[in-house]
Structure formats: C-alpha cells, structure tokens
Amino acid sequence: MDFIVAMHTDKGIKKNTNQDSLFVKVANTSQGKVAFSVVCDGMGGLSKGELASATVLTAFSNWFTGSFSHILNSDFSDEDIKTQWHNLVIRESNRIMEYGQRNGVSLGTTATVLLIAKGRYYIMNIGDSRAYEIGDRVSQITKDQTFVAREIERGNMTPEQAKSDPRRSVLLQCVGASKVIEPDFFVGEAKKNVVYMLCSDGFRHEITESEILRYLNKDVLLDETSMKDNACYLVELNKQRMELDNISVTLIRTF
Template identity: 50%
Template sequence: MNFLTAVHTDVGIKKSTNQDSALVMEATSDYGNVLLAVICDGMGGLAKGEVASSAVIQLFKKWFEEDLPSVITSNDPKTLIFSTWEKIVYSANIKISEYGRAQGISLGTTLVAVLFLGNSYYIVNIGDSRAYCISDNLYQLTKDQTFVQREMDMGRMTYEESLNHPQRNVLLQCIGASNLVEPDFHTGQFTSGQSFMLCSDGFRHVISEAELFERLNPYMLNSEQAMYDNLVYLTELNKYRREQDNISAILIKTE
C-alpha cells in the first residue's frame, strides 16, 4: 500500500505559541510500506504545553526508528504495538509530571497516533484529539476522553447540549497532568482509496462533519498538494469563525 500525506499546523488567532506537535514517518519494508502519524495537543492554558507535546512526539519517533523491525516481523503485531505504546504513555506521564513539579508548573498533552501496517491500522488516543476514517462518509474512530463525552455516554447530556457546554473542553485525563493515564486502543482494516485524518480539537470545533467530508473525502484528494490545500482551507475557515485554539491536522490517503 502507498500513502499520500499532508500536514498543517497553525498557531491560530489568539495564542502566542503553538502548543500542538505533529509527526509523520514512513518506512519501506519487505512487508510493504509502513506509516506512523501522531498529533499531540499541549494543554491550552497550562504553561509550556509545547514541551509536553514535543516530548511525546519524540518518544514515538524513537519507537518508530528502533522498535519497528521487531513489530513488522512479529507474529502478533497488535499485542506488541499496543503494549509498547502503553509503556511510552506511562513513561511520558511520569517524566512530564516530574518535570512540571521541578519547574513549579502544570503541563500536559493529548495524544492520538495511528500506525498503518499491512492492511491494518492501530490507534492510541488520550484526551480529545481525534482520528477519522473518510470513505463514503466521515467515521470517527476514537472517542473523546472528556467530561461531556462521559455525560453523553451516561445519558445525562445530548450531543446538541455538549456543543456549547461550558465544560466541553474539560479532559478526564491527559499525559503529564493525570495521576494515572489509561489509553484507549483501536484497530481495524483499511483498503486503497480511503482517507484518514488526525486532528487536535481546534481543527474541528467550529467545522461541521459535512464540511469536513466535503473537503477531505478521498475523491477530492488527487495529490498531496490538493490534500494540503484543503487542510489550509479548513484551517483558515476555523480562524474566520473565531476558533481560539491552535489548529493542527494530518491527512493520509491510501493508494
């Protein structure tokens, strides 16, 4: 399988620094092309969120460079991928928490990462950065670890109420600012001609799912330039609609 990719990140209209971090890495192996994509959203309002997001990105970069050969040749890649990612998350949580205490500050980051290997994808997420699959429709692959999502799951809040709830940005956990982090893992199959999108929450707060599908469906993505242009268009639309957060997204098309 071949991949087309595009990455775009923007500081937005309000914040002085971009606390989001993004990573895309690809390798060629005897078992086909392998691609890793990661987005981390350093906590808005917490000091040095960019330090936390960058630290997690670097750990996944190191994992891809050092652990990928054993994953590719494993008889059980799912178990190996998720177990090593879990160790990364636990280690990062401890290190970022210790750094924050030493500096007398609070900092943290969300995480969403996807690995494409063979015909399978593997996802980990913590917080409210998301992964989507886009084919004939827009499918959210991750579930937000947020207060409003929990309330919806418990039947105490409707989706419409969640959109403007004053606590819509309250996370149940994030790396570096939680005593214990429990990542969610997802896996599935993919085929040629699909697109996948990872994004921080700033990319999709004021954009409807219909608008995302219109610009990011695979039929609109004939080249990496077209993919990038559509990410920029949606980013500028976010800013026009007064989105207050940093804005980041990674777009991947399978071929």
C-alpha cells in the same frame, strides 16, 4: 498498500504559541509500506504545554524508527503494539510530571497515534484529539475522553447541551497531568481508497462534517499538493469562524 500524506498546523488567531505537535511519515520496509502519524495537543491553559506535546511526539517518533523497525519483521500481534505504546505513554507521562514537579509548573498533552501496517490500523487515544476514517462519509474512530462526552454516553446530557456547557473542554485524562493513564485502543482493517485523519480539537469546532467530507474525500485528495491545499483551506476556514485554539491536522490517503 500505498500512501500519500500531508499535514498542516497553525497557532490560530489568539494564542502567541502553538502548543500542538504533529507528524506523519511513510516508510518503505521489507514488509511493504507503512504509515505513521501522531497529533499531540499541549494543554492550552497549562504552562509549557508545547514542551509536553513535543516530548510525547519525539518519543513516538523514536519508537517508529527504533522499536517498531525491530518487531516489524517478526510476527507481531495487536497486543504487542498496544503494550509498547501503553508502556511508552506511561514512561513519558511520568517524565513530564517529574519535570513539572521539579520546576513548579503544570503541563500535559493529549495524544492520538495512528499506525497502518500489514493491512491493519492501530490507533491509541488519550484526551480529545481525534482520528477519523473518511470514505463515503466521515466516521469518527476515537472517543473523546472528556467530561461532556462521558455525560452524553451516560444519558445525562445531549450533544446540543454539550456544545455550550462550560465544562466542554475538561479532559478526563492527559499525558503528564494524570496519575493514572488509561489509553483507548482501536484496531481494524485498513481500507484502500480512504483518508485517515488525525486532528486536534481546534480543527473540528467551527467546521462541519459535510465540509470535511467535501474537501478531504478520496476523490479530491489525489496528490500531496491537493492534500496540503485543502488542509490549509479548512484551517483558514476555522480561523475565519473565530476558532481561538491551535489548529492541527494530518492526512493519510490510502491506495
């Protein structure tokens, strides 16, 4: 499997800082090419959210170039990836919480992580950043760990009610601000000729799934330039529609 990738981020029209952290990488290995991406959204209402998101991002980047490179040549299992990622986020969450306690500040971050290796995808999610698979339609892989998503699942709220509920931004957990971290994991077959997208919540509030499909489908994303241009276009469209949050997206196009 081969990949082309792109990413784009913008602080948006209101905030003075960008508390999102993101990367996307492709590596040539003895087991074929692998792709890896992370999106972390530092808590907008908490001080030093950018420090929290950057801390988690750096930890996963180091994992990719360190621990993962060591296990790649072994016959690793799905559980091996889950265990290493779970241990990593617990360690980093404790570090961030200890930093906050020492300095009298509150900080935290979401974390959405995607690895494509050996024909499979591995996704971890904490918070409300998202992972999507874009083929003939836009399919959300992750589930938001938010108050309103939980209430919708329980039948206590409709999606329309959730859009205007004042608690729509309340997270059930995040890295660095929750004493107990329970990530969601998703594992499946990685498909050729689709687009895998990670995004912070600011990317998806003001645009529709039909717009995402129109500008980020496999037939229009043919090279890095078109991927970057279309990602930028949708970010600017969010801003034109008065999205106030930081806006971030990473794209992996498979072949």
